[in-house]
Amino acid sequence: MGGTCSLKPYLLLLLLSFLNVTTIYSTKPSKEEAVFFDGKFRALYVIGDSLVDPGNNNHLLTWIKANFPPYGSDFEGGKATGRFSNGKTIADYIAIHYGLPLVPAYLGLSEEQKNNVSLTGINYASASCGIFYLTGKLLGQCLSLSVQVNLLEETIEKNLKNKFKTQSELNQHLAESLFMTAIGVNDYVFFYYKFISANYFANKLLHRFLKQIERLHELGARNFFINNIKPLGCYPNMIATTEPRGSCNEHANRAIGIFNNKLRESLSGLKKKFNNTSFLYSDYFNFMLELREPSSNQVRSKQLNTTSPCCPKDYHGSLTSSCKRSSIVCKEPNNYIFFDPRHPTQIANFMYSIACFKERSICHVVKT
Template sequence: MLIHEIIFMIITTILRLRTSHANSTNETINNASMFPAILVFGDSTIDTGNNNYINTIIRANFPPYGCNFPGRNATGRFSNGKLIPDFIASLMGIKDTVPPFLDPHLSDSDILTGVCFASAGSGYDNYTDLATLSLSVAKQADMLRSYLARLNRIAGEEKAATILSEALVIVSSGTNDFDINLYDTPSPRVKLGVNGYQNFILSGVKNFVQELYDIGCRKIMVLGLPPIGCLPIQMTMDRQKQSERRCIDKQNSDSKRYNKKLKKSLTVIQSNLSGSVIFYADIYGAILDMATNPQRYGDRNKGDDEGMLRNRRNGTIVLVQSFNSDLSRP
């Protein structure tokens, strides 16, 4: 199943991250508690509900979202069930699910074990957030500072600093930047061209990772882009140019080229940040295979807009991936 494959690859990356840190510090790995907390930054791929609390139309707090989440509630996750950070937190023994930082009911325990700062529709480019009214990664860094202030009050500054430096940090962003500013809508960024805009976003990645490091994070995993040309919205918008609804090869090629640059860039970034462990996590291959070979993943909705569940709300068609995975069930 797709979700199993992606989580397996990410967990493998996390184990490499932890092993690398242990080797550099002569630390003995404790499998029971590899990380004291999890901190999540990015877009809709990992937003566990922050957009419920801001003024944006980009929300997932209505059916069919959440149809396989525990309690079958639409929590704001852009998924039928849990998101990858939830699975990772559970498998790492941290907590069952990762709550959004903007949830007004966060407990001290939630703060101690980590939260999600991600915002659906966000990106590294300020133009992206102006278009979506989401929380940019820069604003998410400010939220981390607010989180740290509360963590200091709960645990004390010394322990709080340790939690932050030992926490698993996951970053997944960039897709919206390319969709909104390069492919789908008029934007001043178009004049940069694909290569120039990729470099512009990579500078945003570097600045964001540096900011996380300056605040106190040390173990950072950055996810690459998915095959953007296979996203439902991209295939739908490009359908008028093609005889059938299928992946857009050029956009997928752009994603692969960006990921190659990102992986190389993260190696350089880590070399310049003493004591950091920064890893690239690849999600491109698994998602491409799911998009092009849905029958391998138990697609239960063949013929229904290529395996997507559809729901109309306020005149908008909402598309949800229908992953047939035991892990996505309560």
């Protein structure tokens, strides 16, 4: 399961993606599209949950950690860093696309390291947490959305300000950096079923989310990479209890779909409200659905196991089943979409980057 044996499938995927006719464009891209798809950013600052947590939860009192094998088996050096995958996350591939170093976990950095790496980006994501402050707290400590934004503000005040001679230079750095979010699914896991109305819950959650986006804008963010919420109802730990067995929980997916639709509409409103601000909306929800049920032109995902996790390989569909040190693991993670019952494999994350940046089928610049 070392890193070298996983190169060939990656080359094959690259070839297939470049052959895809959706990569051919007849119209000239807008300025914003050129920046998001072909440009560069000074730094990448990441806000999120376990989908993009690079190891912040390693430093918190919580049961939700991934700092042990078999996690990280295909990461650089085969090291379990705290990423909830066998390898790189979507945040890692976004950094790679823009020519930036992999963004380190905030809680794993000394003050001196923060002063240095803050110029290229820091990741504040925390597994099990969400948009609501109390989400995930029953499982232990985690960094909620508002706390992550607080930490980013602290980074700007304590670390970034030391690196720039003037406020104008700092503002320019922030304006030329990318701020990525991938958060919200845990709010549905912990709190959705306490509400009668999916519409009411979506509005309440969206209000809290947009409030933090506005805070980021006040801090100086001008380029946003916003992932919508993933299809929770199609994940292995959810399809274990559906009828017929193995089918998606459509009730959960429909509820999340309401939030995602409102989110995209709201970003158009923010685009109109804020000057010189750009949003790239990433449809992670439909990306994962397409991997599960690929359309005729999606050759690369048809041979993947879309319902069972790689770890534990002997998955029997229990909602409480998880990947442990003692778990039996599949031999070929590149044949699976899910590494554990709740998180994607490195190959799925790599395919996400292809769909976003090469095919441009799931990532779209928000217009007013």
